[in-house]
Amino acid sequence: MLEEVEILLVEDNLSDAELTIRALNKAKIANNILHLKDGAEALDYLFGKGDYAERDLTKSPKVILLDIKMPKVDGIEVLRQLKASEHTKTIPVVIMTSSSEEKDIVSSYRLGVNSYVVKPVGFEDFAKAVGELGFYWMLLNKSINHL
């Protein structure tokens, strides 16, 4: 926990989480992945509340991989709060979802999501998609921070 979190993965499905982490590993961008299991936990982490009240808020993850369909607080709500807050709105967010439901895509983009990826069923495709996205946004975020 002392190390800086580079990738924040918010995913309630443990299998998906494992597959995502494996995909990131394969793409060799698996440094400091933090996996949170629902939206409420993610908000606590990002805004330093509850279990994460002690966290240093000046350090933000370089990219957030966010699942939409989660119990308690869903991904859209997390995204809304993230983008509404001055201090978190610059963090790139990639929505990862099983569905290509139009209303999800529309509301995500309206809230300012940076990328949107439909998780393919086949693992090869899935790993490819996750790897490319994570890589792209981490690099981009680095360059922003360096500016």
Added chain:
Amino acid sequence: MKTIDPAYTASVHLLKRQSIQRKLPFLIFILLLVMMLAFGWLSYIGIRNTAEKAAKERLLILAQQLAGMYTQSAVPVLNSTRAAAANPAVKSFLLSAGKDSAVEVDQLLQKLKLDSTWINVQLLNANGQEAAASNLSDVYDSLELSSIIPGYPTAADTGVVSRIYIKGEAFYYAICGAVTDKGKLIGYLLRWRKMYNSKENIERVSQLLGKQVVLYVGNADGSLWSDLRTAVDGLPATPGVDKALITYKRNSRPYLAAQTLVHNTQWKVMVTMPEANMLQPAKEFLKIAISSALLLLIIGIVLTWLLSRSITKPLDKLAIAARRIAKGDFSQTVELKRADELGVLSHAFNVMAKEVNDTQKNLEAIVAKRTTQLEQANKELEAFSYSVSHDLRAPLRAVSGYATMLREDHGTTLNEDGKRIADAIVTNARMMGQLIDDLISFSRISKKETEVQEVNMQQLVEQVVAELKAQRPEKNYRFIMHALPVCKTDQLLIKQVWLNLVDNAMKYSSLQDQPVIEIGATHTNGKVEYYVKDNGVGFDMKYSDKLFGVFQRLHRQDEFEGTGIGLALVKRIVDRQNGSLRAEGKVGEGAVFAFSFS
């Protein structure tokens, strides 16, 4: 009335096009007019005939009465003249050629001049020469005796009044008596008299005769007519006419006249009347008839207008209310306050309006309830498909993922059969994922609202073919493209149709050495049918009914991959746009899929 379709109006009979309010008074007007014309004309004819008959009778009677009066008034004068002619002194005077009884004769002649109208009394011998006279000067010497005495010189009894002569401004006539001795004519006694009619007499006569009726007295031979004052020219002579009606024109005006001879005289009386005057009563009747007919017509029109208004006004009210109901305002009622047929109609209308209103409200309630239910069902369905797309895919992803992990992480410890099984798990998981995707897109397309616009089919198909060719680069397909007409349809949906049909054609012809796909359109009876034809494996027409069912396939998965959604989707799209879809095929000889929109 104002909202009826003009074409319909033009198709109905002229009379039935007009408003009742105008039609009824018009018809009544025509009816009254015809009736009045008929009655008026008949009455006029009757009255005219009667008036004519009455006028003619009156003229005849007047003429006869006047002639009778003259005859009557002549009788005493004639008698006294005859008596004087039979006087023995006269006879002896004439027989003695003026030698005997000259004094007695002179006295007699003077006596015969009864008053100042008697201007001379002459005694003539058989030769017509004057033997004696009451006055010396005689202005009648120039007259032929034959013109004064009818039958001269042979007439035995000449007790007659002569013709009338005019001299200066005065009229004269002679009363003539024959003097005979033992049956032999020996002379004549002539009493000359001036015709005198006092103003009062003339006025009395004209009053008796009436307006415009004029009495003329003249000679029976027509040589003279007088109106009792002066001679009148231009009247018909008509000698010999007695007790008869004649007509003549004077100053180009037609007259009716009755002429009667005056007995014991050479006179004739004539009573005349302008024909126009004779028809005067009929004309007056006509005037009264026309003015009263006009009055009646006006009253009739006003009354029928009021009556028809009292019919059409409530009908208009009903029509307005009915039109409002037709527009959806069901609260309409019509209160007419009458108990006749219209009252019954309005009551029935109100009952009907209430019934419709109630039914409408009921229907609205039912529709609202059904709509809510439908919306609920739709929401549930949406939630269901959303949940299917998320929740069904997640475990599949896990199955596929873990099977892959098994092969990657434990490939060394797995034997060939184990590896084959892991591969089968991955393949089937992907397959199921495809099924889920297709199913979701199928339900989504069914829900999508269509936006009809003009679609350039040519361009669209070229784009579709290019996309699909790129997906199957391994095979060299030959496309035969014909010209495609534009089509009014939904751009996105029709693209899906082309995608599925062309993709199918490519898929099922992929095993040919030279796959050929033909795309075109046929025109029959103004209807355009688009088709996609391939030379692929085709199908047995026996199973054609299974072609368009969801998840129905005619080939095994190991022959041609697929989920059985594509053609079902095409069918659904074409059906939704009221189009028709058909398929023809033969095993090993290819297939044709064609669709058209009505």
